[in-house]
Amino acid sequence: MILLIYFSLLIFPAVIDGMEDISNWSIEKSEDANLSIKNVSGYSGDAIELNYDFGSSSTAWAQIRKDKYFDLTGGNCLSFYCKSSGDGNNLEFKVTDFNGDVFGLQNFYLLPEDAWRRINLSLEGLSYSLDYLWNDSEFGAGDGVLDRDKIVKIEFTITKNKGGKGSFYLDRFCLINSDEIIVDDFNDGSSPNVLSGEWGIMPSTESISTKFIEDSFEGKYALEVDYNVPSSWCGIWIFLDKERRGIDVSRTSYFSFFIKGDGRVKLEIKDEEGSFVYRYLNYASSLYKEYKIYLSSFSEIDFSKLKQINFVWENSTGVVKIDLLRFGSGEEDMVVSEIEGFEDSPDILPIYLYEEGENKASFFREEGIDGKCLKVDYSFKNGNWIAIQILPSWNFYKYDRISFYLKGEGEKNNFEVKIEDKDGTVFIRKFFSVLNFTDFRKISIPFDEFFYFSTTSDKKFDFKSVRKIWFTVSSNEGGSGRAVVDEVALEKEEGFKREGNILKNFKTSKPLISPDSDELDDSFVISFSVDEETDVKFEVFNLRGERVYLYENRFGKGSCSFEWKPGSAINNGVYIWVIEGKSSISEEIFKGLVGVER
Structure with a gap:
């Protein structure tokens, strides 16, 4: 008998040091610095707290060091949790191999913050990679190559930025396998980006300007973009490699960024072979909000050779703040991919209004759950329905349901949701005698509750190529009223996997x-x-x-x-x-x- 087991792949970290015992580390400092360490409550169990005082010195430094043989070949990233308080200074991380080659990351700004922050350092030359620094002759002549299976020393060092005194907290230092690739977090306040690729503005400085601001989602800086193109376009171009070649991001599943402001942006993606695609995103929030673009929706792009990302603004004027551009993968218990948040004005959304007979309707935006929502005022005369059509470009295949928030005023009329694939096959879910409740209710509809509606011969729904979503108000009591929709999203329950996925x-x-x-x-x-x-x-x-x-x-x-x-x-x-x-x-x-x- 053949035993077949179907399971999810889990990757567990190899804990290098849980920071439960300060005696595992020695302390070193410059003569003009004071340093003490102790165990405190940490992110997980105990952590190490470094209390330092640089006084007025411009050259002071303080560090903890561990001399021990390490093998770092089992993962692609070094990961640790940290936070800091006091004056803002820099973190320097270094590893030394048995030949004396010292690799590390320097001048990583530590923003004073109360929350624990995880930092991943790539061992494969990607985001926040460990670069060659120098040779430590105490261990050998070196060859400029990091021997990951023969690490003999690890150091965490605080160096001067603003100086003064403060505390640095460190916990859960691990070797992990991570798919995260940070493109840029803007914390160094300059170009190139974290991947060493250049970035800039287009087409000229007359229509767009950028600056680094301390109002960030995380870290020291975010990027503020001021654009003025009422009848034209402008944007930011970003190369992912210093030689402007493609890099491999195919192991990731999405590209995400945090944005704050009110407007509409065109995200353009280009690979090394010249294939080019784009998506429009509408945003409206006074707080930073993360947007995820799933790579599965860009079948035309070779993500093993991704070359360039552009942010473009068209026919508009505004100021927007952007932070933490990254590729990632992995899914939480509930995965939500926003299709439409109704943040922008209806005249530029990919949304269309249809009216039957002499029925009349108008739609506009108002304050919703988080930002803006879509409000539709309607009046039935001799027709039976009015409909709103949305043109999504998302891959529904990974999800098992669609959700949205709904409320209404007026007579008890019906509300329908229809989804249509690229072949014109339509499935429907209908709610009778609703639309007379004034508080938002979340409606979550599993796809298996939809039933076949269209007249095509193809009764199989293609979840990979959903072309249209319809929200329809159909007459029951008739009259006039209002329907309000917000936060349309795709969801899936934990453990869901569509049968017959791949093999x-x-x-x-x-x-x-x-x-x-x-x-x-x-x-x-x-x-x-x-x-x-x-x-x-x-x-x-x-x-x-x-x-x-x-x-x-x-x-x-x-x-x-x-x-x-x-x-x-x-x-x-x-x-x-x-x-x-x-x-x-x-x-x-x-x-x-x-x-x-x-």
């Missing part, structure tokens, strides 16, 4: 193989089919958790198969196999057992 028709050969060259059960064969280009990784582990075999390939649409034929180095016994498939819309993992007997 379809999945089969394996017998779970017991005898690789003795008699051509009978010599290999373990896996076969499946995929609907689109899919990356597949197949691994085999012994019962001690050691990997003994790895196979990776990218399969095109159609039937696929491959085999594992153990070599002479593989002993008889039971082995664990894991296969992972990743496409543009999801990922899927199967796990099982196979026995080897010669």
